[in-house]
Amino acid sequence: MSCWQTIQDYGLRSIGIGERLLPKTDFTLCQQFTLIGSGMIWNIYFGALALFVGFFIASAVALGKNAGPAWIRKPCEWFIFVFRGSPLFIQFFFAYFIFLKVKQLGFMPWLTSAQAGALVVLILNTAAYSGEIFYGALRSVPRGDVEAADAYGLAGWSRFRRILWPTMLRLGWPAYTNEAIFLFHATTLVFFSAFPTLGQRGDSLYYASYFADKTFNPFIPYPILAGYFILLTLVIVGLFGLINMRLNRHLPQERRVRLRFRPNLLR
Amino acid sequence: MFEFCADPETLDTFRWFACYLTTGKHIGMYWSVLTVLALLAITAPAALFFGFAGASAARSHVSPVSWLGKAYIAVVRGVPDIAFFLFFVIALDQMFEYLRHKVKCPDWTEPIRQGNDFIVCDAAKLPLGSSPQWVHETYGFFLAVLTFAIVFGAFTANVLFGAMRAVPRAQIETAEAYGMSRRQAFWRVLVPQMWVYALPGLGNLWMILIKATPLLFLLGVEDIVYWAKDLGETKHARFTDYPHGDWRIWYFLALLVFYLTFTWISEKVINRLTKRLSHGQATLGGDAQRKVTA
Amino acid sequence: MxxxxxxxxxxxxxxxxxxxxxxxxxxxxxxxxxxxxxxxxxxxxxxxxxxxxxxxxxxxxxxxxxxxxxxxxxxxxxxxxxxxxxxxxxxxxxxxxxxxxxxxxxxxxxPDPSSYLATSADVDVESAVIAAQAATIQAAFIAEQGWTLVEFATPEETVAAVRNGEADAVLADKAYLEPFAGQDGLVMLERSEMIGGxxxxxxxxxxxxxxxxxxxxxxxxxxxxxxxxxxxxxxxxxxx
The missing domain is CATH 3.40.190.10 (Periplasmic binding protein-like II)
Known part of the structure; x- marks a missing residue:
């Protein structure tokens, strides 16, 4: 069987299109590359959606933590603390447990599937981490910017929308880039721990361990997986770098925040 | 543990739990807490060492060294730690045994790879086949530490590399103006000052390191999550004196409390350290401290 | 010596x-x-x-x-x-x-057959959702038959899945499943599969x-x- 044929058969296997049965004997490198790559669809799905939705929640949580009234501030602080303070492994376990209970009460039965349930957990997780990053950035918005906004008569929503928010993003962006990288890495845990895999439609790690289990040789599938993730990381760094340039476009050249060289990059 | 534990079926709830929570297996779990703490305590400085080496290499003016440092940072950071753990330990172990084999048994004629088997001479085995179990366990622990240190070393290198860049250029120029060599300026001016810039990043890494410990069981170290899973599973009366249903939720709750407490304490310590390190530094934090005292 | x-x-x-x-x-x-x-x-x-x-x-x-x-x-x-x-x-x-x-x-x-543990004795395995531990011969068997397969990381989770209704039955070694039978209304099915040596x-x-x-x-x-x-x-x- 030619490699092109393999790609046609298994390229979309992870979303249930193509050959129903996974290869069982005579594993070729092409099969491993194709199926593990096919699994990357789910990693990208989880990562991209969680990042997108989480971004807005994070902005809200950062504002909330920065807010005056305790009844807004405290819940935001606790939200960030619980999700940042515990391993994702354990969050998945509890989430699955709670989703099951909710389902048994007759609500939202789709939450127990990995595609929805794990996505919810990842959204909340990244919202907490990015929320803390944005909160830190919000605290370091230069006072001059705020005073200038006041002088122009900007207040309330428009002050936030036009002054605080862009500056916050600009300051927090390098750290947020790292958070994005970590989030994509974390998506490999979805099928690895709590959530079930339906009909052998798993993520890249699922297929990598499938091959490792069948060939008893971990030295081929896992490095392939690693290779895919290095590529993905490069793409993320590239995309976020473009956004970073846009965020900093009004600054003189040498004052621009260079993405790679910021010290407190990590979550 | 207690004398009354001989026949658990007859006990009242309190005593039953007193016995249950002190079985050999539970003691194993309590020990594993210490294992995790010990691992963190050893890994942190080791990762710092790897990170420092990586960052220094990446800054080097010798191109190959600089590429090597940058490649280390980029590649290891780009890979999910879980994927790394799944094959790296075996690779590391084989590498050590291979090196020892080359040194200790130069006259060995058999191939090392025989089909699927990886065979080195007995003297090169790590640990030696004849050594007791605790040596094997210690060796496994050491491999886990090394793997963690290499992975987190790459992240540390990234942070330190950034921190070295963040030290104001003028400081180095001044040092050079005073006649210090590159090496002297690096060790006497750059390194002491970079920590304050590195600390937020390092603090975050420490938190991530804590939360990566549930992956230890992949490296063959029996950590708390391993025990919590095993202990929480349904136990039938045929195989234990303390049968119970699916109690995983309770064990995981205990883990949650453990991790939350641990990160909470860490956060406090890091905050305090940041204050201490900002003292006398040319940063906003340092300025703020001066204003208060002045 | x-x-x-x-x-x-x-x-x-x-x-x-x-x-x-x-x-x-x-x-x-x-x-x-x-x-x-x-x-x-x-x-x-x-x-x-x-x-x-x-x-x-x-x-x-x-x-x-x-x-x-x-x-x-x-x-x-x-x-x-x-x-x-x-x-x-x-x-x-x-x-x-x-x-x-x-x-x-x-x-x-x-060689011993693998058995099913199910929520009720009249579950039809061919149209039901069957749980199995990931990367076992049982999981491979169900996938091969073309039945609906859900995989879990540990055997404990497969049984839990049947208990809380996520799956209708679980396929595993008989000796592993037997102690669970009779608890929470779980029963062993008559049908068994001759897989594995x-x-x-x-x-x-x-x-x-x-x-x-x-x-x-x-x-x-x-x-x-x-x-x-x-x-x-x-x-x-x-x-x-």
Missing amino acids: KKLILTTAALALSAGLAIAASHGATVRLGTEGAYAPWNFINDNGEVDGFERELGDELCKRAELTCEWVTNEWDSIIPNLVSGNYDAIIAGMSITDERDEVIDFTQAYTP GVGMGLRESDGELRAKFDAAIQSMKDDGTLNTLIAKWEVASTW
């Missing part, structure tokens, strides 16, 4: 002799420790179960000193071929795929000598009936 033997062996530069000498010291037996009644960790934190008793008896008969090691199931074969222990004794079915990578002794339990010990392909020793020991236990007694005691499979 032991040390002396080792040095002479190393000097003799003979692979066979050196391996034999090391086996005179200790043979490390790798197991999973999470698959009652085959092998599990008991209340005292030690490896226990059918295979513990079997392994100890085999080592006695083969005059070997043995030591027990636990290892994750996923990496149990890679760690064997890499030399971290000398034999796998972990309820491992003898399959062609595995036989290509490692060697097996003769089976110490006969007998269970044997796994050894490195280059380790023929050790394999022969264990093979002989298993044969002697089969011959004098002690193996059957042990199988019956732990209810792991049918007897020979």
Whole structure:
């Protein structure tokens, strides 16, 4: 069987299109590359959606933590603390447990599937981490910017929308880039721990361990997986770098925040 | 543990739990807490060492060294730690045994790879086949530490590399103006000052390191999550004196409390350290401290 | 004295002799420790179960000193071929795929069917949602039939999935499922599937000598009936 044929058969296997049965004997490198790559669809799905939705929640949580009234501030602080303070492994376990209970009460039965349930957990997780990053950035918005906004008569929503928010993003962006990288890495845990895999439609790690289990040789599938993730990381760094340039476009050249060289990059 | 534990079926709830929570297996779990703490305590400085080496290499003016440092940072950071753990330990172990084999048994004629088997001479085995179990366990622990240190070393290198860049250029120029060599300026001016810039990043890494410990069981170290899973599973009366249903939720709750407490304490310590390190530094934090005292 | 033997062996530069000498010291037996009644960790934190008793008896008969090691199931074969222990004794079915990578002794339990544990006796497995542990022969079997398969990371989760209605039935070794039957309204189905071969010990392909020793020991236990007694005691499979 030619490699092109393999790609046609298994390229979309992870979303249930193509050959129903996974290869069982005579594993070729092409099969491993194709199926593990096919699994990357789910990693990208989880990562991209969680990042997108989480971004807005994070902005809200950062504002909330920065807010005056305790009844807004405290819940935001606790939200960030619980999700940042515990391993994702354990969050998945509890989430699955709670989703099951909710389902048994007759609500939202789709939450127990990995595609929805794990996505919810990842959204909340990244919202907490990015929320803390944005909160830190919000605290370091230069006072001059705020005073200038006041002088122009900007207040309330428009002050936030036009002054605080862009500056916050600009300051927090390098750290947020790292958070994005970590989030994509974390998506490999979805099928690895709590959530079930339906009909052998798993993520890249699922297929990598499938091959490792069948060939008893971990030295081929896992490095392939690693290779895919290095590529993905490069793409993320590239995309976020473009956004970073846009965020900093009004600054003189040498004052621009260079993405790679910021010290407190990590979550 | 207690004398009354001989026949658990007859006990009242309190005593039953007193016995249950002190079985050999539970003691194993309590020990594993210490294992995790010990691992963190050893890994942190080791990762710092790897990170420092990586960052220094990446800054080097010798191109190959600089590429090597940058490649280390980029590649290891780009890979999910879980994927790394799944094959790296075996690779590391084989590498050590291979090196020892080359040194200790130069006259060995058999191939090392025989089909699927990886065979080195007995003297090169790590640990030696004849050594007791605790040596094997210690060796496994050491491999886990090394793997963690290499992975987190790459992240540390990234942070330190950034921190070295963040030290104001003028400081180095001044040092050079005073006649210090590159090496002297690096060790006497750059390194002491970079920590304050590195600390937020390092603090975050420490938190991530804590939360990566549930992956230890992949490296063959029996950590708390391993025990919590095993202990929480349904136990039938045929195989234990303390049968119970699916109690995983309770064990995981205990883990949650453990991790939350641990990160909470860490956060406090890091905050305090940041204050201490900002003292006398040319940063906003340092300025703020001066204003208060002045 | 032991040390002396080792040095002479190393000097003799003979692979066979050196391996034999090391086996005179200790043979490390790798197991999973999470698959009652085959092998599990008991209340005292030690490896226990059918295979513990079997392994100890085999080592006695083969005059070997043995030591027990636990290892994750996923990496149990890679760690064997890499030399971290000398034999796998972990309820491992003898399959062609595995036989290509490692060697097996003769089976110490006969091939046994896998069973279904379900929410009710009239579940039709062909149209139902069937749970199985990921990367097991049972999971592969269901996928091959084209039935609806959900995979979980651990066996415990597969049973939990049936209990809370995520799956209609779970397919696994009969000996593993049996203790759950009758609890929470779970029942064993009449239907069973003949998959997998007998269970044997796994050894490195280059380790023929050790394999022969264990093979002989298993044969002697089969011959004098002690193996059957042990199988019956732990209810792991049918007897020979």
